[in-house]
Each structure stands twice: as structure tokens, then as C-alpha cells.
Amino acid sequence: MTKETTPRQGKDQLKDKVEGKTVYLKNSFEQDLKKAHEFHGHICTGIIFGTRIARIGLNHLGIKDPAENKDFIVFVEADRCIADAVSAVTGCTLGKRRLKWFDYGKMAATFVDMNSQKGIRIVTAASQQPTDDMDLVSFWNAIADEDLFRTEEVTIKLHQEDLPGKPSRKVTCAACGEAVMDGRDLLLDDKILCKACANGAYYQKG
Ligand SMILES: [Zn+2]
Numbered sequence: 001m002t003k004e005t006t007p008r009q010g011k012d013q014l015k016d017k018v019e020g021k022t023v024y025l026k027n028s029f030e031q032d033l034k035k036a037h038e039f040h041g042h043i044c045t046g047i048i049f050g051t052r053i054a055r056i057g058l059n060h061l062g063i064k065d066p067a068e069n070k071d072f073i074v075f076v077e078a079d080r081c082i083a084d085a086v087s088a089v090t091g092c093t094l095g096k097r098r099l100k101w102f103d104y105g106k107m108a109a110t111f112v113d114m115n116s117q118k119g120i121r122i123v124t125a126a127s128q129q130p131t132d133d134m135d136l137v138s139f140w141n142a143i144a145d146e147d148l149f150r151t152e153e154v155t156i157k158l159h160q161e162d163l164p165g166k167p168s169r170k171v172t173c174a175a176c177g178e179a180v181m182d183g184r185d186l187l188l189d190d191k192i193l194c195k196a197c198a199n200g201a202y203y204q205k206g
Pocket residue numbers: 040042043044046047081
């Protein structure tokens with residue numbers, strides 16, 4: 001899909017979307033929510049928000065069908081329900097290197113065009129709170145995107161060693177002998193080391 005045939009999100013389209021109509025996306029909200037539900041195992045506020053955030057992001061990038069146009073990367077800022085929804089709706093996964101996780105503990109995600117390195121960051125800013133007896137989907141459906149999320153246009157400097165494709169570099173750690181891909185090695189006292197050996201690992205042996 002080329003840039004010319006994928007219209008960008010403009011003010012008019014945003015209005016349409018806020019009013020419950022989605023102009024450019026191939027899937028309906030219900031179809032995307034179903035995907036997220038199936039992937040995650042239940043429906044919760046995080047899944048609903050993540051689904052909506054993913055749809056705002058795709059709309060912004062002018063991506064009608066994320067199965068067709070894969071020239072984008074998603075950054076999530078929490079390892080919670082929202083990350084599963086964003087991944088299920090966009091098809092971006094860690095293994096494909098199109099899902100990046102920053103451990104900020106925020107209900108936020110950024111969608112960036114791999115070519116232009118420009119995109120949109122979307123963060124939840126909901127002040128409403130459903131009670132236990134409420135149907136979550138209809139509760140949140142009644143509230144417009146602009147009342148639930150804040151968006152900002154951003155630029156992300158993408159590095160070659162972070163992009164999909166073959167590993168750009170592969171070395172052996174001088175201390176543990178394990179292979180390290182993608183330039184994640186460090187040089188310490190002229191020795192090539194993995195991060196675990198250089199900085200201490202997240203695990204202890206034994
Ligand atoms: Zn959940």
C-alpha cells in the first residue's frame with residue numbers, strides 16, 4: 001500500500017470516528033475487540049482501551065488493514081492488558097520486532113510509521129470509573145475517544161538494529177560465551193560482554 005492510497009487521519013475523519021463511525025479501518029470495532037478478547041482471554045477495561053488505542057493509531061497512520069500494511073511499529077508502555085489488545089489488533093508482536101515494550105507503567109502506546117519515523121502517542125486519561133455491575137463494553141462505548149485519550153504527534157528515531165529483518169550483529173560474550181544479537185553487547189575494558197555479564201543479570205544462578 002502506498003502513501004497516496006492511504007489517506008491520513010484528518011480532522012473530519014477524527015470527528016467521524018468520535019461519532020462512532022470508522023472511515024478507513026477494514027475491521028469494525030466489534031471485530032477488533034473480539035480479536036483482543038480471544039488473544040487475552042477476557043474482556044476488561046484494558047482490552048477495550050487497548051483496542052480503541054490501536055484503532056486510533058492505525059487510523060492516524062492511514063492503515064486500513066494491518067494485515068496488509070506492515071510498515072509500522074508499536075511501542076507499548078505497560079506489560080498489561082492494553083499490550084495484548086494492541087498486539088492482537090495490529091498484529092505487531094515482540095517476535096516480529098514490531099512491538100516494543102517500555103516499562104513505564106502507563107496505559108499508553110505509540111504507533112510509528114517505519115519510513116517517516118513519525119507517529120502518534122496515545123495515553124489514557126479517563127476520569128470515569130464503571131461500577132462492578134456495569135457492562136464494560138457499553139459503558140466505555142458511550143464515551144468518545146477524545147474524553148478517554150490524549151494524543152500527541154511524535155517522532156521516534158528508529159535504529160537499524162531494532163528493526164525487523166536479519167540480526168544486524170552477532171557476537172559472543174567474552175565472559176559467558178553466549179551469543180548476543182542486534183548490537184545489545186557492551187564494550188567494557190576492551191572486552192565484548194552481554195548485558196547480563198556487564199551489568200548483572202535479572203536472575204541468580206542456582
Ligand atoms: Zn485484562
